[in-house]
Amino acid sequence: MFSHHLLRPLASIGLLLTLGLGVATELAGQDTRTASGESSVTIRLDGERSPRAEEQRFIVTGLPQSTLRRLSAVGADNSEAWHATMSVTVVTDAESPNTEAADAGPAAARVAARPMLGDYFVEEGAVVFVPRYPLRRGTTYRVAVITKNAEQALTLVREFSLAAAPKQPATRIVAVFPTASLLPENQLKFYLHFSSPMSRGEAYDRVKLLDDQGDEVDFPFLELGEELWDPAGTRFTLFFDPGRIKRGLKPRELFGPSLIEGRSYTLVVDRAWRDARGQPLHAAHYKRFKVAAPDDVQPAPSNWQIVAPAAESRQPLVVSFGEPLDHAMLQRVLTVQQGKDTVPGKMVISKQESQWSFQPADDWAAGEYSLVVDAALEDLAGNSIGQPFEVDVFNQVDRVSTPAAVPIPFVIR
């Protein structure tokens, strides 16, 4: 490993002319091995484990005074002038033992590394480079220092392989909504919940839909450049391709709906999906479901069953919808109000998202209340209280008339 690193020609710098300058390489978890040196030039990395870039410093000492004087006059933004003496680059692809071969295609190997962004300055007789962004754990950085004397230019190279982040317990899929195993043909989306933040940019390569023959359904999902995650990165929203749900559109007419009534399917989540730390999932996940007739009926709060508890108790208010509704929206669109005041309490979603119950923080007082529902609340097929997913009228666009919120009165006795 040692000699391999040292003898390779450095494309970005020119041929390595000498090994006699205290050339060193440092590997994670091992002692530094240093060749005997004729020069006093040393390269070190301070603050390697600091999460803050400004505390991470590559420091070169022992450079001739003439070099330091020259560099002291170089502006901080003149990076090309600094690079003539010192550059820090990322070691990637086949060069690095830490890079997965799958991630570096052949094209990657042909491209010489560009120097990293950061600030150079001279301080206390040393040349210092502070990277603009924190160093990445598990990555190898190469520092090249070029010194010149009357006879020749000497290149000193030292590599720093940062220890990989300690392994954490693997991330798991903790829930997939809807939880029901019978879904309408025009099912609009899934929510995948993970135990830890996930990595972005590979979602659509990690999910597939298999039919009851085990064949993969072609392009069932809407693939977006900006994946639909929650702010914490632990919930992913996977929409079915709406072009194959909506009637009268070419995608559906050419290829049919993604789901067909009466058939069974499995949503498969690939274990290789990486979490935010780059680790694969604990296990693949399978959600099996059967497909029922399409649901074109809007949720109607007037049909909901509300069981009001007795006054002076903390028994929950129980609302049964008669069908599963959107799990994510149920968390935020229902509130219990007395007059204009919101009643504090806790809610629970149950019975495959077809029931919502609310336990007040204090005992119920006798009186009139209302359950206030945001009209945006959708069922599994995207029909909301305010409007159906599709309207079977043509050239007839009305002004929005549904109120934004629908109050449903109930009485506590």
Add this chain to the structure above:
Amino acid sequence: MFRKTMLLTVAAICCAYTVQAESKYGLETGSPGLKSAGALAFGPDGILFVADAKQATVFALDTEDTTGDPSGAKFEIKNLGKAVADMLGTEARDVSINDLAVNPQSGNVYLSVSRGRGPDATPVLLRIDAANRLSEVSLKKVAFSKATLPNPPADAVTGEGRRRSNKRTQSITDLGFVDGQLFVAGLSNEEFASKLTAIPFPFKAAAGGTSVEIYHGAHGGFETRSPVRTFTSYKIGNENHLLAAYTCTPLVKFKVADLQAGKKLKGTTIAELGNRNNPLDMFVYQQDGKDYLLIANTSRGVMKVTTDEIGEIEGITSRIAGTAGLKYETIEALKGVTQLDRLNATHAIALVVDESGAANLSTIALP
């Protein structure tokens, strides 16, 4: 001495310009505090609009990049992802290039990038100049203003004084500046609504703009709301229109004047682009005295759409075999295009993913 004088003159011009842009557009200088950087669009005088979906906010940044010659620019960078990762001191797998936009005044290319793949990824803006040099656009001391999108998700408080975490976000799929207004398209990660937001620029204090709910029809007599994936502006006669591609593939036109707050608006479907292709980017260009629309798609190569009947077309209302509406040809040679923008009168710039999976920045002749 001469040199020093020159420098001073240049500095004076720069200052004068900055002051002008700041006062003209009500910008303030400082750190805009981006938390994510997605869709990009250029406005007047080198103003770059950047979508920050994480904060449901759009930023206007003064790039001070107003001189150059787009007509002769030629960009070729192999494996741009690696080049960017090298600069940012990380590995290509930990970098994503979210959008690309050409500054029409200078011909320089701007990239929005995430460094890191998790929810705490760092937003970065990069500029590529005509010599194919990459540099960072400083987000520390820059003249900027911002507008927060209307109806940002509000935390519902229902439990024991405890605020529940709100998982709803509004992603921003595209931005476009037309006639003094910034249009913002996007979709929520929960409800399937379709809102196109118009924000007048310069942004006013507490600017939020207005949202219009947009619909489209389909043959057979159905209409639905649907999020817009990408759009561009186009003048039909004397009226500004938006040409927009929905996530479910119809291509529609709207009159900009019809996009009014509180109104429910149905776009006229002018083409159905077929399946297995999600539109990614589009722009209008001229060739031999005619206008064409160029659309990059996820899987069908690049489409060149004729605009000959765009003014008269009444909308696709009946069942038509194959593709209906405006005619288009698919440029099969242009496969793997993930980002596309107009560079000049004869060329576009594209990010093209090759067989090895590397994304190469290329200048391509307009078909």
